[in-house]
Amino acid sequence: MDLKQQQYINGKWVDANVGNTRDIINPFNQEIIATVPEGDESDAKAAIAAAREAFDHGEWSTTPATERGAIVRKIAELIERDKEELATLESLDTGKTVEESRGDMEDIAGVFRYFAELADKDGGELIDSPIPNSISKVVREPVGVCGQITPWNYPLLQASWKLAPALATGNTLIMKPSEITPLTTIKVFELIEEAGVPAGVANLVLGAGNTVGAELSDNTEVDLISFTGGIVTGKKIMQAASVNVKKLALELGGKNPNVVFADADFDVAVDQALNGVFFHAGQICSAGTRLIVEESIHDEFVHALVERVKKFKLGNGFDEDTQMGPLISAEHLAKVEKYVETGIQEGATVAVGGSRPADPELQNGFFYLPTIFTDCTTDMRIVQDEAFGPIITVEKFRTEEEAVKLANDSIYGLAGGVWTNDIAKAERCVAKMRMGTVWINEFNLYFPHAPWGGFKQSGIGRELGKLGMEEYTETKHIFQNLKPESINWF
Numbered sequence: 001m002d003l004k005q006q007q008y009i010n011g012k013w014v015d016a017n018v019g020n021t022r023d024i025i026n027p028f029n030q031e032i033i034a035t036v037p038e039g040d041e042s043d044a045k046a047a048i049a050a051a052r053e054a055f056d057h058g059e060w061s062t063t064p065a066t067e068r069g070a071i072v073r074k075i076a077e078l079i080e081r082d083k084e085e086l087a088t089l090e091s092l093d094t095g096k097t098v099e100e101s102r103g104d105m106e107d108i109a110g111v112f113r114y115f116a117e118l119a120d121k122d123g124g125e126l127i128d129s130p131i132p133n134s135i136s137k138v139v140r141e142p143v144g145v146c147g148q149i150t151p152w153n154y155p156l157l158q159a160s161w162k163l164a165p166a167l168a169t170g171n172t173l174i175m176k177p178s179e180i181t182p183l184t185t186i187k188v189f190e191l192i193e194e195a196g197v198p199a200g201v202a203n204l205v206l207g208a209g210n211t212v213g214a215e216l217s218d219n220t221e222v223d224l225i226s227f228t229g230g231i232v233t234g235k236k237i238m239q240a241a242s243v244n245v246k247k248l249a250l251e252l253g254g255k256n257p258n259v260v261f262a263d264a265d266f267d268v269a270v271d272q273a274l275n276g277v278f279f280h281a282g283q284i285c286s287a288g289t290r291l292i293v294e295e296s297i298h299d300e301f302v303h304a305l306v307e308r309v310k311k312f313k314l315g316n317g318f319d320e321d322t323q324m325g326p327l328i329s330a331e332h333l334a335k336v337e338k339y340v341e342t343g344i345q346e347g348a349t350v351a352v353g354g355s356r357p358a359d360p361e362l363q364n365g366f367f368y369l370p371t372i373f374t375d376c377t378t379d380m381r382i383v384q385d386e387a388f389g390p391i392i393t394v395e396k397f398r399t400e401e402e403a404v405k406l407a408n409d410s411i412y413g414l415a416g417g418v419w420t421n422d423i424a425k426a427e428r429c430v431a432k433m434r435m436g437t438v439w440i441n442e443f444n445l446y447f448p449h450a451p452w453g454g455f456k457q458s459g460i461g462r463e464l465g466k467l468g469m470e471e472y473t474e475t476k477h478i479f480q481n482l483k484p485e486s487i488n489w490f
């Protein structure tokens with residue numbers, strides 16, 4: 001494999017301080033695809049020191065924004081140049097189809113381009129000062145040293161949402177990818193170096209959450225922590241970050257409702273209900289796993305879903321006809337299985353799936369059949385908990401009010417969708433849905449221009465869009481008195 005397979009700290013490719021390594025496994029067949037350093041707190045501390053030095057005494061934060069933008073744009077170009085290699089690495093590492101990975105790489109290049117274009121567009125703001133003979137202006141400055149922690153499901157996509165705005169705004173950073181899917185992030189650090197980002201500005205530390213991640217979260221030399229991952233980890237990071245009142249951005253899980261009214265375009269709604277969940281075997285934060293269907297079409301809708309699901313082709317992400325790959329790991333497969341068991345115990349009915357596949361060719365991979373539960377009610381754990389697997393729970397509703405009530409009955413508030421041809425009804429529903437993203441006659445669409453993030457326990461702050469850029473800035477008010485005079489109070 002033509003990949004450094006090292007950490008990148010202070011402009012140098014290095015092994016782990018204490019020499020530990022970790023094998024990276026292909027979830028399709030459990031083959032070892034790479035062996036990378038397993039850093040620990042000492043590696044994280046070295047990277048934090050490098051980032052601190054680069055921010056406090058380096059030139060990156062004061063480099064003209066146009067120049068920083070040009071370097072970020074160069075990274076986008078290099079990603080496009082190496083798109084096929086990156087897509088291959090992502091599919092080997094995650095098991096997702098290479099077609100999905102190619103799409104991810106296009107999105108990722110688009111993210112770097114978007115933030116490159118934004119880099120020099122904020123010239124500050126002049127305030128109409130109420131004080132005579134004064135100038136009042138507001139400027140945005142980089143926050144400082146940023147710790148960035150990412151999950152395994154969209155390894156490079158989630159990293160790009162953090163790396164691009166942090167670099168464009170003049171911060172320095174330490175990235176810690178998920179320990180089980182680091183390969184594309186390592187590759188992008190090769191491209192970051194090639195693009196000319198100065199030493200110490202962008203650092204990569206590989207290793208576990210409870211060592212490297214924890215150090216980034218509670219080290220007082222880190223000014224901001226941006227985390228994407230599970231709710232339990234997010235709460236730990238939030239606590240740790242309080243040590244020096246770090247700025248905090250949390251992109252956490254979701255249990256996302258997808259509401260289908262009887263007047264929706266039936267075939268499109270069926271098709272998109274499947275897409276909304278089963279891409280990447282349901283390992284998507286915004287997967288529409290809570291399907292909420294109007295009672296009058298419920299049986300017909302479920303029947304149509306089940307017939308389509310039976311024909312899904314599971315397999316190697318590199319085979320052209322594969323539609324769904326494996327889950328990420330043996331541990332995750334066990335978690336999904338347990339979740340299905342719980343659903344059965346709670347009284348839900350398995351309409352299709354509900355087990356590992358019998359296909360002998362899939363036995364070395366972490367596969368689980370696409371599964372649909374009916375007879376679901378909101379009090380069930382399978383309706384409330386994020387399974388992060390290929391599972392849909394179906395609930396019924398009779399009225400618009402009931403649909404909205406069900407949709408909002410969750411601790412999460414990441415995303416949700418409504419399918420109807422009555423646009424006034426759709427607008428009424430989405431106005432009441434408590435989620436960071438709501439789709440009307442669409443599901444799971446995102447692009448760099450629009451902010452992404454959660455209401456309720458799905459997170460704090462936003463990525464992407466102008467807000468995603470602002471997360472990496474501090475706002476400063478500069479007031480200048482043009483005619484200073486003594487006050488003579490004392």
Ligand SMILES: NC(=O)c1ccc[n+]([C@@H]2O[C@H](COP(=O)([O-])OP(=O)(O)OC[C@H]3O[C@@H](n4cnc5c(N)ncnc54)[C@H](O)[C@@H]3O)[C@@H](O)[C@H]2O)c1
Nearest residue numbers: 150151152177178209213214229230233251252253254285
């Ligand atoms: N909201 C979003 O945009 C979004 C996007 C992708 C994934 N997710 C969520 O991510 C979750 C799946 O990812 P995961 O299983 O990798 O999540 P996870 O929380 O287990 O791990 C995420 C990252 O946190 C690190 N980590 C673990 N313990 C830590 C600690 N104590 N301190 C600091 N870092 C620690 C891990 O090493 C990993 O890099 C799902 O809940 C999914 O919904 C959310």
Ligand SMILES: C[N+](C)(C)CC=O
Nearest residue numbers: 153154283284285286
């Ligand atoms: C944010 N998204 C949809 C790209 C990946 C969520 O897991």
